[in-house]
Amino acid sequence: MKLSSFKRALWVFHVPTGSCNGCDIEIVAALTPRYDIERFGIRLVGTPRHADVLLVTGAVTRPMAERLRRIYEQTPDPKAVVVVGSCGSTSGVFYESYNIVGPVDEIIPVDVYVPGCPPRPEAIIDGVVKAVAKLEKLEAGEPA
Amino acid sequence: MENRTFEIPIGPVHPALKEQIRFTFQVEGERIVGVDIKPGFAHRGIEFMGMHRNLIQVLYLAERICGICSISHPIALIQAVENAAGIEVPPRAQYIRVIVAELERIHSHLLWAGVAAHELGFDTLLHLTWKVREKVLDILEELTGNRVNYAIPIYGGVRRDISPEQYPRVREMIRYYRGLFEELCDRFLNDASVEARTRDVGVLEPEEAEELCAVGPTARASGLRKDVRQDWPYLVYGDLGVKAITPEDYGLETRGDVYDRIVVRLLEVGQSLSIIERCLEEMPEGEITSIPKIPALLAQLKKAEGEGIGRHEAPRGEVIHYVRLEAGVEAPVVWKVKAPTYSNLLSWYPMFEDQEIADIPIVTASIDPCICCLDRVHIVRGRSEQVMWKEELLKLSWEKTRKIVMGNG
Amino acid sequence: MRAKDVLAALEEALADRLRDSEIRTRTVGVRSPRTIEEVWGRIDREVLLKAVQTLKDLGPLHISIISGRDLGEEIELLYHFTVGFGTEDGEVLVTLRLSVPKSDLVVPSLCGILPGAQTTEREKIEFLGVKFEGIPDSRHLFLPEDMEVHPWRVDEPELQGLVKRKVKWEERDGE
Numbered sequence: 001m002k003l004s005s006f007k008r009a010l011w012v013f014h015v016p017t018g019s020c021n022g023c024d025i026e027i028v029a030a031l032t033p034r035y036d037i038e039r040f041g042i043r044l045v046g047t048p049r050h051a052d053v054l055l056v057t058g059a060v061t062r063p064m065a066e067r068l069r070r071i072y073e074q075t076p077d078p079k080a081v082v083v084v085g086s087c088g089s090t091s092g093v094f095y096e097s098y099n100i101v102g103p104v105d106e107i108i109p110v111d112v113y114v115p116g117c118p119p120r121p122e123a124i125i126d127g128v129v130k131a132v133a134k135l136e137k138l139e140a141g142e143p144a
Numbered sequence: 145m146e147n148r149t150f151e152i153p154i155g156p157v158h159p160a161l162k163e164q165i166r167f168t169f170q171v172e173g174e175r176i177v178g179v180d181i182k183p184g185f186a187h188r189g190i191e192f193m194g195m196h197r198n199l200i201q202v203l204y205l206a207e208r209i210c211g212i213c214s215i216s217h218p219i220a221l222i223q224a225v226e227n228a229a230g231i232e233v234p235p236r237a238q239y240i241r242v243i244v245a246e247l248e249r250i251h252s253h254l255l256w257a258g259v260a261a262h263e264l265g266f267d268t269l270l271h272l273t274w275k276v277r278e279k280v281l282d283i284l285e286e287l288t289g290n291r292v293n294y295a296i297p298i299y300g301g302v303r304r305d306i307s308p309e310q311y312p313r314v315r316e317m318i319r320y321y322r323g324l325f326e327e328l329c330d331r332f333l334n335d336a337s338v339e340a341r342t343r344d345v346g347v348l349e350p351e352e353a354e355e356l357c358a359v360g361p362t363a364r365a366s367g368l369r370k371d372v373r374q375d376w377p378y379l380v381y382g383d384l385g386v387k388a389i390t391p392e393d394y395g396l397e398t399r400g401d402v403y404d405r406i407v408v409r410l411l412e413v414g415q416s417l418s419i420i421e422r423c424l425e426e427m428p429e430g431e432i433t434s435i436p437k438i439p440a441l442l443a444q445l446k447k448a449e450g451e452g453i454g455r456h457e458a459p460r461g462e463v464i465h466y467v468r469l470e471a472g473v474e475a476p477v478v479w480k481v482k483a484p485t486y487s488n489l490l491s492w493y494p495m496f497e498d499q500e501i502a503d504i505p506i507v508t509a510s511i512d513p514c515i516c517c518l519d520r521v522h523i524v525r526g527r528s529e530q531v532m533w534k535e536e537l538l539k540l541s542w543e544k545t546r547k548i549v550m551g552n553g
Numbered sequence: 554m555r556a557k558d559v560l561a562a563l564e565e566a567l568a569d570r571l572r573d574s575e576i577r578t579r580t581v582g583v584r585s586p587r588t589i590e591e592v593w594g595r596i597d598r599e600v601l602l603k604a605v606q607t608l609k610d611l612g613p614l615h616i617s618i619i620s621g622r623d624l625g626e627e628i629e630l631l632y633h634f635t636v637g638f639g640t641e642d643g644e645v646l647v648t649l650r651l652s653v654p655k656s657d658l659v660v661p662s663l664c665g666i667l668p669g670a671q672t673t674e675r676e677k678i679e680f681l682g683v684k685f686e687g688i689p690d691s692r693h694l695f696l697p698e699d700m701e702v703h704p705w706r707v708d709e710p711e712l713q714g715l716v717k718r719k720v721k722w723e724e725r726d727g728e
Contacts, residue, residue: 016186018185018186018188019186020209020210020211021210021211021212022211022212022292022293023211025211025212025255025292026292029274029278032258032270033271033274033275034278058186059188061186061188087208092208093201094188094190094208095193096193096716097192097193098189098192098702098715098716099187099696100188117208118211118291118292183695184693184696184697191705192704192705227579239583355669356668356669357615357617357667357669359615370615372644374641375635375637375640375641375642375644376589376635376644377581377582377642378581378589379581380581380582380584382581382582382585382587382642383583383585426584428583453591455617455646462617464617466618466631466633477622478620478621478622480620480621482617482618482673486673487617487669487672489672490668
């Protein structure tokens with residue numbers, strides 16, 4: 001993968017689906033001065049309708065599954081989905097519970113997995129950059 | 145004109161809590177006249193899962209109850225199990241647990257302070273506090289190997305020792321925060337617009353706090369000197385002489401509003417620095433765990449029979465775990481967890497009463513660190529539905545601040 | 554406040570309705586060791602409110618949580634209180650346990666004496682199916698409104714249907 005420059009600013013919507021907050025604070029940490037992803041034009045937005053990328057955290061609880069599907073549908077194409085954290089990627093420690101229906105890729109299609117419990121902010125940034133590569137391919141009409 | 149009441153549901157995505165939560169507000173114009181709270185969207189059934197796993201696995205689950213207080217739950221669980229199984233903890237391990245717990249308090253309170261600033265529209269202050277917060281995360285990473293989910297305590301001790309080379313780095317961090325402390329307090333507490341937005345907003349009277357069983361900084365900001373570290377000195381907190389902090393310690397009259405909650409949390413950062421400093425001085429040499437081998441530990445836990453309670457003062461208040469063990473069963477027969485927000489949930493009802501819609505974000509955040517605040521708001525007007533996203537609600541909050549600033553200047 | 558005062562007050566108020574009572578102490582601290590005390594006891598549900606009122610008269614009362622367990626024929630509830638909440642080095646943990654038969658799962662609600670008990674009582678309604686008499690709000694709290702199973706009960710055949718088994722790693726290897 002090679003990215004010379006971003007064609008545009010990337011807007012990200014963060015969907016927690018029953019996460020423990022570990023990943024969620026690392027996502028916010030990625031926005032603040034030490035990591036500062038806003039300098040690349042990557043910013044969190046308040047609604048999926050404005051988003052290019054969905055950052056999904058958490059093992060998907062029963063009531064959140066339907067909402068996650070709805071948020072995915074509300075995101076305009078082309079879009080990419082990044083799962084942040086082990087529990088969203090594989091269920092992690094949250095297995096065999098009556099209220100968990102995840103992992104995320106059994107609910108919506110996923111493009112990038114960022115493993116870690118929680119992943120470091122650098123890893124989250126790397127995951128989002130990988131999603132950019134996919135979006136650029138999609139826009140160019142190439143298969144992702 | 146006849147007053148009409150509208151309903152505003154907010155949520156359920158609200159990741160600052162163990163539970164993602166939904167609020168339904170009844171409003172008359174701008175005034176909130178009623179609120180209904182429905183948590184449970186992040187309910188993962190952790191206790192149920194824990195009652196089907198062995199105790200070492202339960203420890204990992206406990207760590208992942210909350211990613212912000214990821215040592216508070218293990219400390220409470222481990223004390224409960226140690227009581228039930230009669231396991232001794234070496235003194236050095238107790239000090240190490242206290243050090244990591246206090247580092248966590250510093251990071252959690254700074255995180256919260258940044259979020260509170262964001263809810264008021266002071267993103268500069270958010271970035272400032274989160275920038276200085278990275279320092280304590282560096283130390284946590286240095287001591288435990290991880291920024292979050294430290295995996296430090298284990299039944300009978302801790303997993304990692306603090307080496308003599310690490311002492312100066314922790315002391316350097318203490319100096320760094322002491323140097324910044326006055327500036328931070330000044331930025332938060334002497335700012336006219338912060339004061340205008342938080343003074344007498346979201347008030348919780350001391351009687352209400354006591355009746356509704358509020359805990360942690362929420363209770364202390366209402367003037368109740370309640371702190372598990374002081375009242376029920378577990379680990380080595382009794383030796384360290386921890387005292388509960390209320391706004392009076394800053395020379396202020398206690399009013400139980402959002403401003404007071406900021407004061408209490410900021411002062412507790414300073415208190416945690418002193419606790420860590422004393423621990424480094426007083427910590428004896430010695431073993432860090434009484435049962436170093438995991439298979440031996442598991443075998444002993446499987447034989448154990450009994451019940452126990454463990455408590456800990458997490459950054460947000462009292463955590464309590466109850467565990468019942470039966471001989472021959474690897475999993476705990478009963479594992480009950482209480483997180484601080486669980487107790488503070490009911491405090492929201494009096495806090496929201498008679499507030500403005502624009503104050504919802506800061507009042508919500510005031511009992512608990514809150515990251516992305518409210519997901520979205522539906523305003524239901526008759527049959528037509530107007531959807532208000534989190535951004536718009538925040539915008540309302542920010543506009544209110546701007547109006548105040550303009551009015552002042 | 555010391556544990557023996559709390560126990561004496563409970564004994565006086567409840568007489569023989571308080572059974573198996575004991576004080577458990579633990580030594581904590583390294584430099585200046587001190588003891589922390591817990592009171593444990595079993596009561597009948599008929600005297601629950603009286604017991605709580607007795608505790609409340611002793612000083613600031615806080616209810617941490619109610620934990621519970623399905624024993625087959627009956628449900629055991631454990632009320633974890635702290636008496637003297639907020640007094641320096643003077644807090645006593647009080648745990649009162651009571652059993653209710655499954656044929657008559659009703660317990661008086663504490664909300665009248667201690668409004669803060671509501672959250673934990675609502676949780677017990679959905680997790681164990683216990684009914685609380687006089688609770689102002691008995692809707693589900695953590696579980697979805699339409700979920701009728703009680704996850705902590707052992708006699709819930711439908712529960713296993715809701716539990717998604719372990720991720721089958723072998724099947725996913727080829728993906």
